[in-house]
Amino acid sequence: FANHRAYVPGDEIRTIDWKVYGRRDRYYVRQFEETTNLLGLMVIDCSGSMAFAASTISKLDYARAACACLSRLMLRQRDGVSLALVGQDVHSFLPPRSYPRHLHSILETLRNAQPQGETQLGPALYDLPRRLKRRGMLLLFTDCLGDWDTTASALKLARMRGHDVIVFQIMAPEELTFQFSRWSRFECLEQAGVKIDVDPGAIRQQYLQQLDEFMTKVQTDCTNMGADRILLSTDSDLGESLSYYLRQRAARC
Numbered sequence: 001f002a003n004h005r006a007y008v009p010g011d012e013i014r015t016i017d018w019k020v021y022g023r024r025d026r027y028y029v030r031q032f033e034e035t036t037n038l039l040g041l042m043v044i045d046c047s048g049s050m051a052f053a054a055s056t057i058s059k060l061d062y063a064r065a066a067c068a069c070l071s072r073l074m075l076r077q078r079d080g081v082s083l084a085l086v087g088q089d090v091h092s093f094l095p096p097r098s099y100p101r102h103l104h105s106i107l108e109t110l111r112n113a114q115p116q117g118e119t120q121l122g123p124a125l126y127d128l129p130r131r132l133k134r135r136g137m138l139l140l141f142t143d144c145l146g147d148w149d150t151t152a153s154a155l156k157l158a159r160m161r162g163h164d165v166i167v168f169q170i171m172a173p174e175e176l177t178f179q180f181s182r183w184s185r186f187e188c189l190e191q192a193g194v195k196i197d198v199d200p201g202a203i204r205q206q207y208l209q210q211l212d213e214f215m216t217k218v219q220t221d222c223t224n225m226g227a228d229r230i231l232l233s234t235d236s237d238l239g240e241s242l243s244y245y246l247r248q249r250a251a252r253c
Contacts, residue, residue: 004028038079039096039136041128041163042067042106043121044113046087048190049145051115052172056234059170063141064110065238066168070139071106075099082132083109086124088117096132118190119146125154135162144169144218146190152218156225165227169218173235178207 004017007027015029044067050060071081080096083106092109094102121142129138138158144151144167155165174180180200188194215231222229230245232238 039132040074040079041082041138043084043086043140045142046085046091046113046115047117047119048115049143051189054174059143059234060115062234063170067141068110069242072103075103084128085113086121088120090124122150122154129158129163137164139166141168143171152221159225167222167227167229168232170232173233178204
């Protein structure tokens with residue numbers, strides 16, 4: 001219970017406090033605070049591309065740290081937290097729990113996460129939100145590389161079902177700037193044996209142009225579906241990045 005306010009036409013009769021009416025001979029309705037806890041579904045992309053690391057920790061390690069921080073925050077608020085590790089399929093799934101000890105299960109599952117295989121988030125993202133018994137929050141940690149269109153379609157469906165969607169796009173600084181200076185051999189982390197030798201200076205401009213187009217598409221798709229998209233570089237301070245986003249989000253509420 002929060003407080004009383006004067007009755008106005010359109011209020012439900014069942015909210016009228018008849019004891020107050022008996023004392024004051026005027027209608028007042030009871031107001032209550034929202035006490036429903038949140039359900040959070042953490043989904044981590046464990047495909048091969050998340051293993052990339054050069055000057056910093058890998059994208060997967062950064063994603064694991066971000067997931068652990070937000071899980072701890074939600075559990076301290078008594079919110080339910082669920083975790084799914086996804087590559088070509090769902091490798092691991094923890095159902096939502098809200099008690100503090102659940103953090104140990106989350107950390108142990110994150111510790112065992114290994115990047116491998118091609119990115120196929122779409123099918124898992126179609127299925128996972130159905131495992132939540134009520135509307136909640138889907139937090140996706142991924143580089144968005146691979147079949148983004150299928151991933152975006154699955155996230156859009158989750159939004160249509162009433163879930164709040166947040167996409168943490170995690171990229172390495174080398175991917176964002178392509179500051180390679182010498183002939184280099186690039187090896188695909190998702191398909192074994194796929195390698196290419198290139199002169200970075202000759203393709204840098206084209207690479208950055210295509211990257212900008214892709215990043216713009218990811219941002220536009222997320223905006224159009226009503227989802228938040230946060231770009232995180234693995235060379236940025238995770239605490240500061242998450243704090244900044246949470247302050248921005250709180251200011252909108």
